Amino acid sequence: MTTTPSNLPRQIAENLTQLLSSWQFCSNSIGTRLFLYVLGSAAIGLAALSYSFYQTLVRGAQAEIQNSLSTQVKSVEAQLAPVEQQVRSLSGAANVLHRQGIKTPSAYEQLAFSALRQGSKLLTGIGLGQTPRAIVPDRQWFFPFYYFDKKVAGQKGKRLPAPDGDVIYSELFADDNYPNQDYYATPVASGKASWFEPYGSYGALIATYAAPIFDRQQKIIGVVNADVDFVDVTQQIANTKVTRNAGYFTILSAQGRIVAYPPAPPIPPKNLQPGPSAETVPELKPVWSSVRQGLASQTSGLLAIEGKYWAYQKIPSTGWVMLAAFPQGAIVTPAILTSIGAALIVTTLLGIVVLLFVRNLNRRLQPILDECNKLAADAQTQAKLQGQDEIGRLSASFFNLLAQLEANQAQIRQEASLRVQIQERQRQALEAESQVLQEDVGQLLEVVAAVEEGDLTVQAPVSDRVTGLVADTFNRLVEQLARIMAVVSSTAQQVTQSAETLEQFAVQTVSQVRLQTRSVEAMQALLQNIRNLTRDNAKQTQTANKSIQQAQEALVRGQGQMTQLTAEIDTLDRGTVQIVRRMQTLSDFVQLAVQFAKDQKRIASMTRVLALNAALLSTRATEQQDPDQFASIAREFEAVAAQVNDLAVQTSQSLIILQQRTEQIQTVVSGLNQDAEEIERIVKDFATGVEQSRQAFDEIRTATVQVARVGQQVTQSSQAIADAARDTLKSIREIAALASDTERQASITREQSEAMGQLAGNLDELVRFFRIAPEQMQTGSAAKILRSANDSGSPSNGTQPDPMNNENKKVTSSRRKS
Incomplete structure (x- = not known):
């Protein structure tokens, strides 16, 4: 007979009825008491377990949202890291040229052009500017800047000849009066590298990363600026779901400017104008207010606002904030259904298992009970045995096994002691070998650190091991x-x-x-x-x-x-x-x-x-x-x-x-x-x-x-x-x-x-x-x-x-x- 999903519950009920009818209930039977105890305690435990399971599912979903957000933050960090590395490399190269006494403008212009050609795909422009007469003494102000042609009208600078016709050169002192701009004044005043707020540039939303250039006396002699286009980042965020094929990610600047918002992608602002604020979006306004308060004491967190979970985490390199929005119904409803279904299934299965177990136990104990009844010679002993349950009847049979069990336990303890000693010797040998390997790796890492600092005279110790x-x-x-x-x-x-x-x-x-x-x-x-x-x-x-x-x-x-x-x-x-x-x-x-x-x-x-x-x-x-x-x-x-x-x-x-x-x-x-x-x-x-x-x-x-x-x-x-x-x-x-x-x-x-x-x-x-x-x-x-x-x-x-x-x-x- 073929079993279909529609008549499966009916067959289970019929089988359970047959088992109950075939089982003779008895008040002094251990099977009866065991069945009642198990089902009662199981009902209470399953209720608590269902609630705990529901909370676990919710916490797991929240952790999954935060993990997805952390992964996305690391992805954005990985995309921005090459830009920061390129700026540091250009700053170091300019510092080295300055130490060697190279004062020709063409050398620094070529250095900036090479940095643009070798930069990451997010990099749209890069250049370096000097403080008054610090790098090129013949000029008071000097800031060569190269950027890719955006194919729009009104771009400042001069296009390079072929084969570099896609690059435009701009001298920012003549074109932008850079000593009065924030991208120059801020790193010079603070002495630290920093990201600036996103702004519009010829139909695109970009952000500037600036870092100072120091000489041997740690005096600032100039700055390096790099412009980054976030088109690829926003497209990647728009095409990525938070988890379970639902939710979306949003990026806000430190001042609440929208960098990426998939439900309503922001229109790039006009040239040199800041991006739209989160206060102008009804959905983001209460979220940004709560996130700003949370960021005052921690770098990440989770909020529940207006039927959605909002996980937030600060992007370390830029100081910006990434949000992950996920609907609560996508978590709560499946968790409740799963908990109730699991409780019912476990209760049914547990009743069937206990019933089968008790029936099987009685069937296997019955021959032993019959033998015990035969051992009872007089009617008083039989009446005493009949008044006890199956365990009471069997207790007398186990007394004669105690001596043998004690002997077996002594033998087992001895064997266990020998095994513990062998395992202890193996553990000590492994620890000794691990210690030697750690020492070799530590020495090798010290040599690598010395080489990183520029010392090429050091040598790593050589041995007959793999590290040698x-x-x-x-x-x-x-x-x-x-x-x-x-x-x-x-x-x-x-x-x-x-x-x-x-x-x-x-x-x-x-x-x-x-x-x-x-x-x-x-x-x-x-x-x-x-x-x-x-x-x-x-x-x-x-x-x-x-x-x-x-x-x-x-x-x-x-x-x-x-x-x-x-x-x-x-x-x-x-x-x-x-x-x-x-x-x-x-x-x-x-x-x-x-x-x-x-x-x-x-x-x-x-x-x-x-x-x-x-x-x-x-x-x-x-x-x-x-x-x-x-x-x-x-x-x-x-x-x-x-x-x-x-x-x-x-x-x-x-x-x-x-x-x-x-x-x-x-x-x-x-x-x-x-x-x-x-x-x-x-x-x-x-x-x-x-x-x-x-x-x-x-x-x-x-x-x-x-x-x-x-x-x-x-x-x-x-x-x-x-x-x-x-x-x-x-x-x-x-x-x-x-x-x-x-x-x-x-x-x-x-x-x-x-x-x-x-x-x-x-x-x-x-x-x-x-x-x-x-x-x-x-x-x-x-x-x-x-x-x-x-x-x-x-x-x-x-x-x-x-x-x-x-x-x-x-x-x-x-x-x-x-």
Whole structure:
């Protein structure tokens, strides 16, 4: 026969009736008394149990609501934590750049841009502003701020060129006069990081998180601001139920402004206007008043208002409050129905069970009772046994078992004592092993804490246990990291010193070129004087030819000498022009050398920035416990290594160009030496011609007084020409000496550049220790900084790194196993 749910209660009643009819009730039967006692006490207990069960269900539902609220608060905290971490990282990076003496605005602008690109998906804008002349001394106020384009009209700032056209740059001193705004004044006055009330911004509801920047003396030198859009948070809250597919969550600010309210989502306010207040919503007005009173003494609680349970909890990071609303009927009605149904079911089942138990007990005791009746020989004993219940009849049968039970109990006690001793020895062994393991873990944690504080000289104790393998792996990783950081720091200092030396050589070279230029100009002036004096001599010679015909032959000979001198002067003039041109070429090469020195100085600055990023990544690596986060930091460190490699390649290319320019300078200097030797020869011939001219004019001095006067004037002019020629020769020798010094300094510059190239190569080989696969490569902040510096402030994407080596894989594998 098939049993259906509709006739199941009727069948249970029929079975219970058959059991009662088949059971012979007797006043002195233990079964009868047991049945009555059990049902009576069960009725009382079930009533109390039902009420307790109802209260338990209600408390469980309330705890479930509070747990769901706590989970949602942690979810919001987890979404806001990356923003706060990004602000702290930007503040720390700005502090490090300030300590290193970097005062260029472009470095801090690039730092803010990199923070925006690497921020969480909630981050819509970020920037850093200085107190008066604290970070960039050349400017009193400076606040670079980058934010994503919201595709609406009226946005302040300037859009960046492609491929960063989705980002807008705004200088908040010019666009917003930030010294008079709360997001600057509040963190500067309090010295603490804080969240501000939500407000409207170009059609979206956002909130600002601000944190101060401190220097070494803990003096505030600026602030970091980050804007957060709560669209994703509100959507997640709107799509999440409190529990049992009912209820909703609400977020209110510290002043009661609505951040999220799923029943009536708030419309984003106008630009820079605060969000709507909870006092304007009838449902939230009494709730917010009670929650505000509760928050005065505790951070969380539960209220019952107007047929709903309202659980509230403060969000620690922001100081805001999250509410969880749940209807009371969804808890009370199921609890009452469940309690009553459970009581009825338990009562019915208990009656059936007791009835079956008593029936079975009587059936099993009946043979024993029959035997007891047989043992009773006389009628008096039988009447006495009949007047007792089943237990009384059996009591006599148990007396003979007491002795045996006592013996069995003694044996059981002995065995139990042995078991307790064995368990005690096992417990002591486990405690000893646990103590040793705790000591090893404590020592390892102390070493990790020291590394987090920046001490790379500590070592974890190594043993033959599992913790020993972890300590050995950690020691090798710390040693490798300390060696790389030492080489990076030393290389950066050497590159900086070499760049400064190159710059000094370039300045000296420019000074020498200027001296050479002035010497050439003086030589040109002397040649012009010689030309003028020669022309005067020619005129005086023509006058003498007209005055005295007796000295015609001597004058003709002197005129020939003058013609030769004039030709040599023209030759000397052309040589001077050629020297001037070569000096101009040499000046151009020196300017190129100066530009190379500036490039080397820029490379040194980028090397310091890379060393800084490596130090920051090392600090973050010591703080991370999650292997995925540690792998991400390793990828960023590999990006830094790739940029160091690019830096080494650029240095090598610059060295090749400098070598070519040095060879060209040597060619020009060699040409100058040849021109100087040619001019020296011409000047010697010119001096010989002048001497011959002087002798010719001495021969005709005795002819007439007029010829003597003319000859005297010619002699003086020739002497002046000779003096000018000697001065010219002296200037040419000085030019040759300066050219030789320039060649020597260029050679020193090339040697310094080769040394810088070797240092960069050594640094690249050491940094190649950290590698990952090309498909896992991501863009790093150091890569963007270096690329943007090479492209005059325009950010670009990073390059592909080399694959991770086997040593790094072994370290990562051993740490994961540990």
